[in-house]
Amino acid sequence: MTGLRNRDEGQVTVDKDTFRAALGQWPSGVTVVTTLVDGKWHGMTASSFSSVSAEPPLVSVCLLKGIYTHDLIADSKVFGINILAADQTEVGKVFAGMRPDVDDRFDGVAAHTEQTGVPLFDHALAWLDCRVVHEYDGGDHTIFVGEVLAAATPRIAAPLLYHSRSWGQFADQLPETAIVHETGLVSALAGHPDDAPGLTSALAVAGVSSPPVAPTIDTRDPRTIAALLEGQTSATSRERVLVLHAFDPAAHDAVVEAVGQLAANGVTEVVLDDTSGDANPLIVRQRLADVSVRIRPATTGVRLRDHAGIGMANALAALKSGATVFDTTLGGVDGVVATEDVLYLFDVLQVGHSADRPAVVQVARHLRATLGVPLPSHTHDIDG
Numbered sequence: 001m002t003g004l005r006n007r008d009e010g011q012v013t014v015d016k017d018t019f020r021a022a023l024g025q026w027p028s029g030v031t032v033v034t035t036l037v038d039g040k041w042h043g044m045t046a047s048s049f050s051s052v053s054a055e056p057p058l059v060s061v062c063l064l065k066g067i068y069t070h071d072l073i074a075d076s077k078v079f080g081i082n083i084l085a086a087d088q089t090e091v092g093k094v095f096a097g098m099r100p101d102v103d104d105r106f107d108g109v110a111a112h113t114e115q116t117g118v119p120l121f122d123h124a125l126a127w128l129d130c131r132v133v134h135e136y137d138g139g140d141h142t143i144f145v146g147e148v149l150a151a152a153t154p155r156i157a158a159p160l161l162y163h164s165r166s167w168g169q170f171a172d173q174l175p176e177t178a179i180v181h182e183t184g185l186v187s188a189l190a191g192h193p194d195d196a197p198g199l200t201s202a203l204a205v206a207g208v209s210s211p212p213v214a215p216t217i218d219t220r221d222p223r224t225i226a227a228l229l230e231g232q233t234s235a236t237s238r239e240r241v242l243v244l245h246a247f248d249p250a251a252h253d254a255v256v257e258a259v260g261q262l263a264a265n266g267v268t269e270v271v272l273d274d275t276s277g278d279a280n281p282l283i284v285r286q287r288l289a290d291v292s293v294r295i296r297p298a299t300t301g302v303r304l305r306d307h308a309g310i311g312m313a314n315a316l317a318a319l320k321s322g323a324t325v326f327d328t329t330l331g332g333v334d335g336v337v338a339t340e341d342v343l344y345l346f347d348v349l350q351v352g353h354s355a356d357r358p359a360v361v362q363v364a365r366h367l368r369a370t371l372g373v374p375l376p377s378h379t380h381d382i383d384g
């Protein structure tokens, strides 16, 4: 079906449903456009925001004629643009009028004013304070062009997206290659000191190495970050840093902030450690999405635990969210995800790596014989 329809004058135009369907395929960010009337704030969700000019700084937004916000901006001649972050879907729904039970759309939204007096969100990715300089007729919409008087980027985080009536965020592609490290075996084999060197070197031969001891920071104790940045740690390398308790649900901002600080100070690899087993696929996704914006050009690594089999789900979420380094333990013997399990996941997902998985599996079986107990790992019996 072409979606063409005859018009009286003999011209053809697209039919309404086809037009809407086609436009639904246009992915966009999400903003809340705000304004004020008699000193009272009002706002609505809008995705028709666009940049127009750099010199002078101009932006535009298209609003349906007759909706409340349209008429308010036509009167007040001022508007604010607040660009929403991936964790602000609910704000987007409230300001789109999709929560009829909400009386005050600004309830729970921290906002302040700058030059024009319109509300600007403290937790937006960015806000722009604008005064209307042009209004163009755009069919059933009006195109408001605003001069930007002030702007800021209060948060660096992943953006909220809208596509085909769905709210979402960027789905990062799987990396082409990733690295598996062994970081837990030596301490797990403390009771078998004669066997540890042989197993560790067999693993190295199989392509899984143990990186130098890395310094750690704990976002719950900012002194650890200061000590690291001032060079007061005894670890052998400061290029790679472990962030403890990195998936603590209450520590989101502290972890993202700390990672930004580390990357800005030349750390090249930051490993987020699930020290207390807080991680689940949702937390991993959210944390890594925001960390990845801050961490460039450094690399993101993870050290995940494997309680209740959730380790593989977390590893998948991490892989899809920008992690390319995985700190693991052979056999999963210390509760950290097993080296052979992560390699199995890489093979299933066709993520390249430099390890010989069947050889790693053989070492895992030696480990089982050494310990004389079943291994927690899920794949040490899978060959090939």
Ligand SMILES: Cc1cc2nc3c(=O)[nH]c(=O)nc-3n(C[C@H](O)[C@H](O)[C@H](O)COP(=O)(O)O)c2cc1C
Residues within 6 Å of the ligand: 030, 043, 044, 045, 046, 047, 048, 049, 062, 063, 064, 067, 068, 069, 070, 092, 095, 096, 097, 098, 162
């Ligand atoms: C993701 C999304 C984007 C939207 N973008 C626009 C837009 O660009 N222009 C518009 O007029 N309405 C847009 N709307 C609809 C308005 O948000 C909705 O009509 C709102 O309730 C208007 O508020 P008001 O009646 O208080 O002015 C959008 C809705 C959603 C969910």
